Amino acid sequence: MANLRCDGLHKLTSDLASSHDVVVVEHLNVSGMLRNRRLARHIADAGWGELRRQLGYKTAWAGSRLVQADAFYPSSKTCSACGAVKAKLPLSARVFHCEACGLRIDRDMNAACNLAALVKDVVAGSGPETVNARGGDARPGLAGLTPAKREPRASRMLG
Ligand SMILES: [Zn+2]
Numbered sequence: 001m002a003n004l005r006c007d008g009l010h011k012l013t014s015d016l017a018s019s020h021d022v023v024v025v026e027h028l029n030v031s032g033m034l035r036n037r038r039l040a041r042h043i044a045d046a047g048w049g050e051l052r053r054q055l056g057y058k059t060a061w062a063g064s065r066l067v068q069a070d071a072f073y074p075s076s077k078t079c080s081a082c083g084a085v086k087a088k089l090p091l092s093a094r095v096f097h098c099e100a101c102g103l104r105i106d107r108d109m110n111a112a113c114n115l116a117a118l119v120k121d122v123v124a125g126s127g128p129e130t131v132n133a134r135g136g137d138a139r140p141g142l143a144g145l146t147p148a149k150r151e152p153r154a155s156r157m158l159g
Pocket of ligand 1: 079080081082083084098099100101102103
């Protein structure tokens with residue numbers, strides 16, 4: 001099982017790094033989350049820390065870029081349509097519903113749209129300030145950019 005998991009993770013990260021110009025990951029406090037007993041096994045099984053580590057060196061090999069959203073960027077709580085930010089969003093809520101604009105979307109899809117929007121700002125050459133201004137978050141939205149080795153073009157992940 002360990003070998004299967006390791007093989008699957010390598011194939012996934014190799015594919016992501018070689019087939020996309022920009023890959024965005026979210027900085028999650030994995031060690032903190034591992035202290036939550038209900039989350040710990042799922043997180044350890046998924047190998048999130050190792051996934052990020054492999055993406056780091058494989059995007060460098062492939063000449064693509066790894067963008068890491070700041071740990072405090074509210075990707076799940078922000079409406080990807082209108083930008084309204086919820087004060088709370090329990091983990092049990094699998095569908096994001098925006099009271100401001102009425103958007104109803106899968107929770108993870110909503111977060112992915114918000115992260116993809118961060119990449120557009122990076123590719124357009126604007127800095128984290130722009131992300132902060134739009135997201136209303138005082139903290140930096142982006143961290144851990146790897147140097148670009150080729151001209152960025154729109155990532156296929158952005159659809
Ligand atoms: Zn909305």
